[in-house]
Amino acid sequence: MADYVQTGSVRPAAGDRPDAVARLDETAEALTDLHAALTGEESLDDALQRVAELAIRAVPDADAVTVSVVTSEQSHTAAATDRALVKLEDAQYSAGRGPCLESARTLTPVRAVIGEHEDQWPEFETAAAAAGVRAYLSVPVILPASDDAEARHLGTLTIYSQTAAAFDPFDEGLLRLFTTAACATITNAQRWTRSRDQVKHLERAIESRAVIEQAKGVLMAVHACTADEAFRILVEQSQRANTKLRDVAGQLLESLKRS
Structure with missing residues (x-):
């Protein structure tokens, strides 16, 4: 699992984070609400927005959530709990580099504190600092492979926090669990839209x-x-x-x- 934490990071020890059981309970409640809200008649835009709004509850210290759709032709922010962060993600798309694009490219989580990737993603780091973001976690949303289809990347879910100590590997696991469940909501909306x-x-x-x-x-x-x-x-x-x-x-x- 990719961690991307550099030596000297301001990230605290895992013991400083909220209790793991309590965090798991929060994620479980968000997953329950996600499943309960699953309908047969929901547009893709509405489904992605609901995923973003419930994801903010899945991980403590998440202040905002975005869902990015990244393709070889075009990338855009399809849902956001804070529209101000759309500009932040636009900085990634314009530069062609940033955590959500890296997560989409590698199909692995990207977790870091602002300041850790100034050389790698200077445009994003500058825009994030200006927006008050201190930590972020991007996780790919992947439709698993089936008998008649290969695994398919549906989008990238990114959570942002104003607290540098916000996210740790356990949170990364929780968000991956949430995105796995979110696939059902997204694919259901895609089927409904096509129908x-x-x-x-x-x-x-x-x-x-x-x-x-x-x-x-x-x-x-x-x-x-x-x-x-x-x-x-x-x-x-x-x-x-x-x-x-x-x-x-x-x-x-x-x-x-x-x-």
């Missing part, structure tokens, strides 16, 4: 078919032609006007209403 989009697409297709059929009926009555001939008239008009077939049919019906 919703498919339904909308089907509804639009059905609606378009109905409009086109009505327009064909009008043309058949006006020109005393067959259904195929009426459809060909619509297609030719669509091509001439460089307009979608449904829009041509809709315009024809609208013109009849106005006449």
